[in-house]
Amino acid sequence: MKLDSKIPDGPIQEKWTNHRFNMKLVNPANKRKFRIIVVGSGLAGASAAATLGELGYNVDCFCFQDSPRRAHSIAAQGGINAAKNYPNDGDSVWRLFYDTVKGGDYRAREANVYRLAEISNNIIDHCVAQGVPFAREYGGLLDNRSFGGAQVSRTFYARGQTGQQLLIGAYQALARQIAKGTVTMHTRTELQDIVTVDGHARGIITRNLVTGELNRHAGDAVMLCTGGYGNVFYLSTNAMGSNVTAAVKAWKRGAGFANPCFTQIHPTCIPVSSEHQSKLTLMSESLRNDGRVWVPKKKGDTRKPLDIPEDERDYYLERRYPSFGNLVPRDVASRAAKERCDAGYGVGRTGLAVYLDFADSIKRLGEDTVRARYGNLFDMYAKITADNPYKVPMMIYPAVHYTMGGLWVDYELQTTVPGLFALGECNFSDHGANRLGASALMQGLADGYFVAPYTVGNYLAQHGSMNAEGKVTTEHPAFAEAENELRARVDRLMNIGGKQSVESFHKRLGKIMWDECGMARNKEGLTRALERIPALREEFWSDLRVPGSATGCNPELDKAGRVADFLEFGELMCRDALTREESCGGHFREESQSEEGEAKRDDENFAFASVWEHKGEGVEPALHKEDLTFEHVALTTRSYK
Amino acid sequence: MSRLARTVQTSIGAKGLMAVTGIALMGFVLAHMIGNLQIFSEPEKINAYAHFLQSLGPGLWIMRIGLLVIFVAHVWAAVKVSRASREARPIDYAFKKKDLVTSYAARTMLMSGVIVALFVAYHVMHFTLGWIDFAGSYGQMTTIPGVDHEVPDVYAMVIDGFRHPLTAITYVLANLVLALHLSHGAASLLQTLGFRNRENAATVKKFGIGFGVIVAIGNCSMPLAVLFGMIGGAS
């Protein structure tokens, strides 16, 4: 596997501008002769499909939900970053670039991150023009807030529903193209495999979730915008349907998978209440701006929070990180909470929770101000827990939230399979080992609105065929082959005739992943996982029970397919975590920490992106390395003390 | 014109037509009521009023036809809208859908409307055409000051008519139904025509109920007063 990141030369500020000029263009009259397959209708997919439609390409867009508007991007609460510097607090493209590389713990590609920072401003402009109702000040201008511990206010937001509003904007742009006929939308349709011809991605096979049919779709390029794989942990803040299927299929068809072990654990989520829990709910990070995190000083203290006097409380973040206090980055805050709970200071029924206390801010600002700032979050918390956070401290615990790892892509967002592109959370690109708050929405939209539409043109101008005879059609044997494999797999799933449900397997996989490959990882645990996961996979394929039939609507069968892919992917994650014998960002190897228990990065040996190549069923995947060089952001240890 | 035609073809347009015709009909009901309330003063008053109406000649016919057209338009829209709504849910819920905020009046608009229509038909046959005339007092003549020839004794016709208990009860019930129709209608039309908002919502609701109550009191007072011999003396 050859890893050519295709970073344009020239000074970093001019790379993207020069590259845009150097890329080949497709003649406007010819654009409609190209069919582009966009899988996913989240921020990345919807924005890409809409923009490509506007440019005149023929687009087929797919999502598994009943409407493109329901993609999981909708759940994003906090906001989206941009280097506008409207508050005049010293922000700039350079600072956003710098913060993102540093925040990512130096495991991202400088050139990509710079482009992201550069484009961030166009995103805001475009979204405003689309009618996204961003929060505004009385003067009528856009409001900004500081988010995720950033030193500047660069986060644009729409109440607590920024992701929803941005997605609705992209969805409406998409709807416009659907009406125009440039985009054909396929809802309740799940990608099952990618078809390659002569090494180029030339189509996909999908399953219609209503009829159960397998269908072939041929195209000149395929774009995967299928989101993150956090659900490999079963419990995460992702939507129930979020899956890794598309990425795994791409991997098996030759696409390199980068840094699979880089997962982000979000510190402020509502703790698990019972074993029936199906998913975890995030409480926006902004809560940490006014809430104080603490646990009792006494081990196993069972008193009610309000009965615990001030001097018997341990505000451990403020204690350990005087300068950043409660606003330390996500990975640091999450590990600190885990450390306290593992040490036996955790609170709540399960002992797996810490307090997030607003008493002081309510005293300082008054209940109304606090309500104005966090009202909807407090209500949500009350709805779920039946506690009143205005009176008693909230209980929070970290939860899997985002996956920095993903399909490896070059500067043009193209995977190692020509014609196969990956956008949004589905790729590994810009966040390194840890994503800063409000940067994923930015990246998804940058990829979809402003990067991929250019770079795919560059690919088509060179490798796409305009004339019918050169086109690959669904009649090509590669399609029949892929379809037959899938039909066989579906039959196999339906006919195992075992006793255990899909859900029960997913839960068990999640438990393994959380215990061995979660917030803290070590050699022993990971090796254990590498034995337990294949064993569980064995059991899955021999004792699974899928009710119903393969034809018609059968949600259990849909789930079975996804879990089967998670079972393969989980192994790859653990393997990646095992080989990365350093701590960086969201990846914490217990073997690699300082005396005070802080993460220790090893730039000597691990300043690279791990890229995994599939070598065939039952064969160990091969590890390739993309070395990362840092010319503009000096490598330093992150310190928030 | 074709613009108007196209507009009323839409669900919202039809509603608008219903609202506008509704206003006209409300206006008529109100004016008619005020005119009729003269029954409480001496006979000459209402007879003179009736005579004045008759004397309008062609003007009266223009009003009558206009009223009829408005009425028909209202009913047409009502039927169109109601049918569309019925067809919108072919399979109903097994567990009866709970009504959280809607009112009885709102749910029975079509029914109350139909009842009003039947009443009007009966009413016109009663007082205007005299086809139905238990009291046998239709077409009595009388004199009023300032008019040299005889004029219909509307006063007597109404009094005699309402002395007949069944007739009086019919009028009372019919007008209660009308009041019900208007208690929703009068408020509803403000929303339909786009005048209702968060601030005035409560007032709008009160207005509807108020209008209904006024019509109920005004129109029912007459038959009841006659029935209990408060006007027109004992029979």
Next chain:
Amino acid sequence: MQLSLHVWRQSGPNDPGRMDQITATDISGDMSFLEMLDKVNEDLINEGKDPIAFDHDCREGICGTCSLMINGVAHGPDSGTTTCQLHMRSFRDGDAIYIEPFRSRAFPVIRDLMVDRSSFDRVIESGGYISVNTGNAQDGNALPIKKADADAAMDAAACIGCGACVASCPNGSAMLFVAAKITHLGQLPQGQPERSLRAKNMVAAMDAEGFGACSNHYECEAVCPKEIPADTIARMNRDLFKASLCE
């Protein structure tokens, strides 16, 4: 707790369907309504029966995928709450719960409690957007917007497209959903150029999909999980009259 569920079962679009009684055992108050159904399904699967099909995804009350008519109320008894955010502590041990799909001619049943709401997408496609191509935009602050207008637009834009308004409207009307979009875009300067066209086209599309008309029952407003105010409908009516009579 133990509950007696009466659930609509329908194997496919052509199956007439029926209400079935299913007993849900050891349900805890901390479970969400959908987690209760997960539990029931787990038991059904273990008994070798077909699980109940229902739509859901985010389970955070934001994607609008979950639906369900629960004891005659869309999204169940708690106001301003989607089914996925409804918790079992709102029910008592031994309760009978009737669970049905959202009913509307424009929402055909796919299976059990799953319905097809693509009619909503087609209504948006008819004009629920602002026509701007990527790359055309001026600076985000070039055009100040009154905070009040931006907030009102946001109130309406909060619609999650769940369809509860249709399900609970005695007339099966989609007015609240359409009005929310028309209000969201109509409140903003960017939305003005297409305002009239949008009203005309979206109302026409709404009618064509077979939704009912509005007779101002306000049931939609009462069940809307995002509490979209019904005066958006008044606003939409105004836009439509102006558009189709004056232009």
